[in-house]
Amino acid sequence: MRANFIFSEVWxxxxxxxxxxxxxxxxxxxxxxxxGIGLMINxxxxxxxxxxxxxxxxxxxxxxxxSPFPACKNKGAITEEQKAALKQTIESLPDVERVxxxxxxxxxxxxxxxxxxxxxxxVIKPEDLPESFRVKLKDPDKSTAVQDxxxxxxxxxxxxxxxxxxxxxxxxxxxxxxxxxxxxxxMVLAATLLIGNTVRLSAYNRRRETGIMRLVGASxxxxxxxxxxxxxxxxxxxxxxxxxxxxxxxxxxxxxIQTYTAAPLTWNTVAFVITVTMIIGVVIxxxxxxxxxxxxxxx
Amino acid sequence: MIHFDNVTKVYxxxxxxxxxxxxxxxxxxxxxxxxxxSGSGKSTFLRLVxxxxxxxxxxxxxAGKDLAKLSNFKVPHLRxxxxxxxxxxxxxxxxxxxxxxxxxxEVIGKPRRFIRxxxxxxxxxxxxxxxxxxxxxxxxxxxxxxxxMARAFVNRPMILLADEPTGNIDPATSIGIxxxxxxxxxxxxxxxxxxxxxxxVDSMRKRVVELEDGKIVRDQSRGVYGQAY
Ligand SMILES: Nc1ncnc2c1ncn2[C@@H]1O[C@H](COP(=O)(O)OP(=O)(O)OP(=O)(O)O)[C@@H](O)[C@H]1O
Ligand SMILES: [Mg+2]
Numbered sequence: 001m002r003a004n005f006i007f008s009e010v011w012x013x014x015x016x017x018x019x020x021x022x023x024x025x026x027x028x029x030x031x032x033x034x035x036g037i038g039l040m041i042n043x044x045x046x047x048x049x050x051x052x053x054x055x056x057x058x059x060x061x062x063x064x065x066x067s068p069f070p071a072c073k074n075k076g077a078i079t080e081e082q083k084a085a086l087k088q089t090i091e092s093l094p095d096v097e098r099v100x101x102x103x104x105x106x107x108x109x110x111x112x113x114x115x116x117x118x119x120x121x122x123v124i125k126p127e128d129l130p131e132s133f134r135v136k137l138k139d140p141d142k143s144t145a146v147q148d149x150x151x152x153x154x155x156x157x158x159x160x161x162x163x164x165x166x167x168x169x170x171x172x173x174x175x176x177x178x179x180x181x182x183x184x185x186x187m188v189l190a191a192t193l194l195i196g197n198t199v200r201l202s203a204y205n206r207r208r209e210t211g212i213m214r215l216v217g218a219s220x221x222x223x224x225x226x227x228x229x230x231x232x233x234x235x236x237x238x239x240x241x242x243x244x245x246x247x248x249x250x251x252x253x254x255x256x257i258q259t260y261t262a263a264p265l266t267w268n269t270v271a272f273v274i275t276v277t278m279i280i281g282v283v284i285x286x287x288x289x290x291x292x293x294x295x296x297x298x299x
Numbered sequence: 300m301i302h303f304d305n306v307t308k309v310y311x312x313x314x315x316x317x318x319x320x321x322x323x324x325x326x327x328x329x330x331x332x333x334x335x336x337s338g339s340g341k342s343t344f345l346r347l348v349x350x351x352x353x354x355x356x357x358x359x360x361x362a363g364k365d366l367a368k369l370s371n372f373k374v375p376h377l378r379x380x381x382x383x384x385x386x387x388x389x390x391x392x393x394x395x396x397x398x399x400x401x402x403x404x405e406v407i408g409k410p411r412r413f414i415r416x417x418x419x420x421x422x423x424x425x426x427x428x429x430x431x432x433x434x435x436x437x438x439x440x441x442x443x444x445x446x447x448m449a450r451a452f453v454n455r456p457m458i459l460l461a462d463e464p465t466g467n468i469d470p471a472t473s474i475g476i477x478x479x480x481x482x483x484x485x486x487x488x489x490x491x492x493x494x495x496x497x498x499x500v501d502s503m504r505k506r507v508v509e510l511e512d513g514k515i516v517r518d519q520s521r522g523v524y525g526q527a528y
Binding site: 005208209211212213214215216217218219220222223 | 349372374375376377378379380381383389391402403405406407408450454
């Protein structure tokens with residue numbers, strides 16, 4: 001096998017179909033890029049889900065003097081007896097693991113640590129923040145049931161279920177992921193058709209050469225390899241662009257939102273995703289060129 | 300060398316056979332003309348030898364191999380032992396004489412050292428010494444056909460098939476082409492040439508196989524073109 005012969009044929013083929021080659025590279029790059037983004041979001045969702053599930057809490061906020069919640073209307077602030085009774089009620093629930101009381105000073109500390117901006121911090125005083133019970137559950141899946149049974153208890157203004165907040169955030173990420181994967185599938189389809197077309201054009205352009213090759217007894221591998229390589233090289237270049245896109249996505253999007261998530265996307269995951277998309281891209285190009293060759297290049 | 304036993308070939312969508320129960324034996328080193336009117340099946344015969352087409356019935360042996368039993372995988376190896384020349388030369392327009400001939404060896408993976416040695420030899424054999432770096436468009440029809448013959452012969456095939464090699468060439472130049480074919484034949488290569496050219500057939504006095512409507516109507520050693528019984 002004479003490698004330089006094959007490569008010069010491949011190079012000529014790629015240049016001769018330059019516009020088609022560029023179209024293939026762009027579709028493969030976009031398709032594999034979106035596939036990679038989908039995979040990265042997916043790994044984020046699962047690692048975040050794992051991280052958060054055992055930290056899920058219910059925040060049971062208590063009535064203050066001028067609480068805007070309907071449950072507190074005209075009742076004034078919660079009394080100490082009510083507070084003690086409520087704590088007992090919560091602790092007696094079978095699914096509750098632990099109850100912590102968060103007073104206004106503590107709430108202010110947490111608010112300050114929460115990364116809120118300084119303008120907001122300057123107008124908010126500890127007295128503005130409500131007191132609450134932080135309820136840790138034995139089984140995070142029971143959060144809604146516990147929430148329902150505490151609703152309407154005397155002195156309770158509002159119950160925030162972190163699980164529901166997380167679920168809506170995850171739901172959003174999952175939607176984003178599905179969209180990325182959906183478009184990626186369309187792109188892969190488009191890339192397949194484009195590669196098929198490129199190979200067909202290439203086979204037509206090189207019909208003299210391949211005709212002579214057949215006559216003088218070149219083996220099928222020798223005749224087909226330049227075409228398949230054309231597809232594979234276009235796929236590889238597309239894959240490299242996709243990799244660059246994924247690295248940018250990691251640096252400029254995932255690292256920006258990382259401050260809010262406790263499970264950052266690691267470079268290992270990015271490397272894994274890039275490898276997977278590269279392999280998928282090249283294999284698709286390989287198959288697409290091979291299948292088209294069967295149809296358009298008689299051997 | 301080439302053995303046809305009761306071979307019939309009917310192309311798809313055709314009811315008349317292109318070859319109709321044809322039996323021929325060509326020995327090693329023979330020079331055979333295949334003559335007959337247009338559509339009589341000459342090119343079909345040559346394509347069957349190359350296994351470019353398959354017969355509907357009958358057996359074909361080439362160089363001792365039963366083509367029916369030859370797997371597709373091995374067809375290229377058969378073709379490496381058969382050279383081909385056509386009426387339309389089939390040269391690559393963007394390659395010069397040397398490169399056109401070398402192409403045949405490159406694509407079957409011959410080492411470059413070997414190519415550099417044999418290509419000039421064969422270019423000289425066909426009478427094109429000094430023209431190795433000309434492009435096909437800078438050559439006459441006769442010279443282009445010599446390049447094609449050099450390419451067909453460069454791998455020293457056992458059989459050379461020529462389908463109307465003088466079809467596009469004037470009679471005076473054709474004589475030169477025939478001289479090259481004769482020279483190739485003298486190296487021991489079996490030559491099978493389909494032609495319409497009566498003058499050439501008559502002057503060479505070689506074996507003549509005449510086809511008509513796919514049937515052999517004459518097989519004569521040291522024959523002439525027209526019917527001469
Ligand atoms: N690929 C094909 N498909 C269908 N029919 C074909 C095909 N090739 C040849 N034929 C038919 O087979 C018959 C023999 O054709 P062939 O080309 O062998 O004749 P030929 O003797 O070479 O003619 P010519 O002297 O004009 O080259 C003709 O009737 C032709 O129409
Ligand atoms: Mg013919």
